Amino acid sequence: MAAAKVEEKELENHHNSDCLIQLSNPNLATMKEDVLYHFSLSTSTHDFPAMFGEVKFVCVGGSPSRMNTFIRYVATQLGLDRPGEEFPNICAGTDRYAMYKVGPVLSVSHGMGIPSISIMLHELIKLLYHARCSNVTIIRIGTSGGIGLEPGSVVITRQAVDACFKPEFEQLVLGKRVVRSTDLDEQLVQELMKCSADLSEFTTVVGNTMCTLDFYEGQGRLDGALSSYKQAYLRAAHAAGIRNIEMESSVFAAMCSMCGL
Ligand code: R2B
Numbered sequence: 001m002a003a004a005k006v007e008e009k010e011l012e013n014h015h016n017s018d019c020l021i022q023l024s025n026p027n028l029a030t031m032k033e034d035v036l037y038h039f040s041l042s043t044s045t046h047d048f049p050a051m052f053g054e055v056k057f058v059c060v061g062g063s064p065s066r067m068n069t070f071i072r073y074v075a076t077q078l079g080l081d082r083p084g085e086e087f088p089n090i091c092a093g094t095d096r097y098a099m100y101k102v103g104p105v106l107s108v109s110h111g112m113g114i115p116s117i118s119i120m121l122h123e124l125i126k127l128l129y130h131a132r133c134s135n136v137t138i139i140r141i142g143t144s145g146g147i148g149l150e151p152g153s154v155v156i157t158r159q160a161v162d163a164c165f166k167p168e169f170e171q172l173v174l175g176k177r178v179v180r181s182t183d184l185d186e187q188l189v190q191e192l193m194k195c196s197a198d199l200s201e202f203t204t205v206v207g208n209t210m211c212t213l214d215f216y217e218g219q220g221r222l223d224g225a226l227s228s229y230k231q232a233y234l235r236a237a238h239a240a241g242i243r244n245i246e247m248e249s250s251v252f253a254a255m256c257s258m259c260g261l
Contacts, residue, residue: 018134018135019134019135019136019260020132020134020260021125021128021129021133021134021136021259021260021261022258022259022260023125023126023129023259024258024259028126032044034126034130036123036126036127037094037123038091038094038096038097038119038120038123039090039091039094039096039097039099039123039124039127040091040092040093040094041090041091041093041127043130048127048130048131049130049131049132051090051101051131052101052106052127052128052131052133053131053132053133054103054104055101055104055105055106055128055131055133055136056104056105056133056135056136056137057104057105057106057136057137057138057139058105058106058107058108058124058128058136058137058138058139059074059105059106059107059108059138059139059140059141060107060108060109060110060117060120060124060138060139060140060141060252061107061109061110061140061141061142062109062110062111062112062142062143062248063109064089064097064098064109066109067098067099067100067107067108067109068087068089068098068100068107070100070107070141071087071100071101071102071105071107072087074102074105074107075087075102075103078102078103078105080102080103081102087100087101087102088100096111096119097109097110097111097120108120108124110140110248112215112247112248113213113214113247113248114211114213114247114248114250114251116248117140117248117251117252118251118255121251121252121255121256122255125255125256125259125261128261136261137188137261138256138261139188139192140248140249140252142246142248143246144209144244144245144246145219145221145244145245145246146243146244147234147237147238147242147243147244147245148238148243149203149205149243149244150202150203152202152203153202153203153204153205154196154202154203154204154205155204155205155206155207155209155243155244156189156192156193156196156204156205156206156207157184157189157206157207157208157209157244157249157253158184158186158189158206158207158208158241159182159183159184159208159209159241159253160182160184160208160209160210160211160249160250160252160253161182161208161209161210161211161240161242161250162210162211162250163210163211163212163213163218165208165210165236165237165240165242167181167182167183167208168180168181168182168250169181169182169211169250169251169253169254171251180254180258181253181254181257182211182249182250182253182254182257183253183257184253184257189206193206205243207241207242207243207244208240208241208242208243209242209243209244209245209246209249210237210242210244210245210246211245211246211247211248211249211250211251212245212246212247213247214247215247219245220233220234
């Protein structure tokens with residue numbers, strides 16, 4: 001094969017091996033416009049490929065101010081900070097979520113709990129699809145309650161589990177119980193763990209993360225209006241490999257893996 005042809009083939013192969021966003025909704029192809037209501041963005045008013053086409057990393061976290069702090073930190077790390085200049089909130093037309101971008105990194109807030117992050121993820125995944133992004137890595141960074149760890153430790157989630165310690169996300173869809181798996185990317189887990197070798201200020205461990213539906217009773221806390229604290233439950237969770245508890249990981253894992261992220 002001539003050199004140009006070889007190059008063309010290589011490019012084609014490279015393109016074929018690209019990991020694209022997979023939506024599983026045939027209705028979207030028939031819609032003239034896709035409105036991402038809670039981002040205040042629409043395919044008819046915004047040029048998604050121009051705005052987001054270069055995105056390779058998406059970091060999501062609960063609070064808007066933390067995601068702003070995060071984008072400023074990333075900008076400094078990448079040498080893309082703009083002294084004296086604020087990063088604009090791309091979703092300024094709404095106060096539901098906040099979104100910031102620097103270079104290939106997008107930082108998005110998701111609020112608290114499964115329903116809130118799930119709405120955000122539907123719209124974020126469609127945004128990445130419309131922008132024709134490929135090979136995107138998505139990470140949730142957030143606070144959580146530790147089990148058997150020093151406060152301030154970091155847990156890298158190997159598997160998200162439910163309150164019965166099962167690696168499943170159960171949802172009622174049109175009145176039917178649908179169970180989806182909550183596997184995460186083991187290679188990414190290892191890569192993140194390697195990064196922690198350079199950090200001595202806090203402990204980093206790999207473990208399972210339990211996702212609960214509420215912050216108080218569901219997490220066996222002592223300080224809610226109602227309390228169901230049982231040390232035996234937390235001990236059993238620890239024995240099952242659970243090292244922290246939060247409120248979003250199961251739907252995050254299920255939706256991202258279903259959409260090829
Ligand atoms: C961790 O912190 C929040 C509750 O305080 C919730 O979003 C979570 O998962």
